[in-house]
Amino acid sequence: MDSYGPPQALFYIGYALQCLAYLAGIVAGVIVITRKRTLPGILAAAAFFLLGLDLLIRFIIWNFLVNVFHDYGTLNWVSYCLSTPMILIGIIALVVSVFMSVGKKETLPPPPGIEDTPPKA
Secondary structure, three states: OOOOOOOHHHHHHHHHHHHHHHHHHHHHHHHHHHHOOHHHHHHHHHHHHHHHHHHHHHHHHHHHHHHHHOOHHHHHHHHHHHHHHHHHHHHHHHHHHHHHHHOOOOOOOOOOOOOOOOOOO
């Protein structure tokens, strides 16, 4: 039996990492929505775009290109070479988005007429 690519366990590890990335994206999206920050929202959107693009590329490779080229080993490695950077950049963007959302909180200025010093007795 010849092996044309990585072991089957790598497929499951890749799908598990994607599942974790989507869960992190859900957390980041909830945090961004509640705090209304722009840059973390853009990062989260870019990350989800990359993760969705990864799924689209895998779909195209394994449903269309495999019927044309019939070289499973090469297509398997091409799939991983294309999807690994997108997954990693997507996960990094989601983590940065979460940390930017959890970062410093903006404080509102005190209402007019209230002084910073307590009254003297």
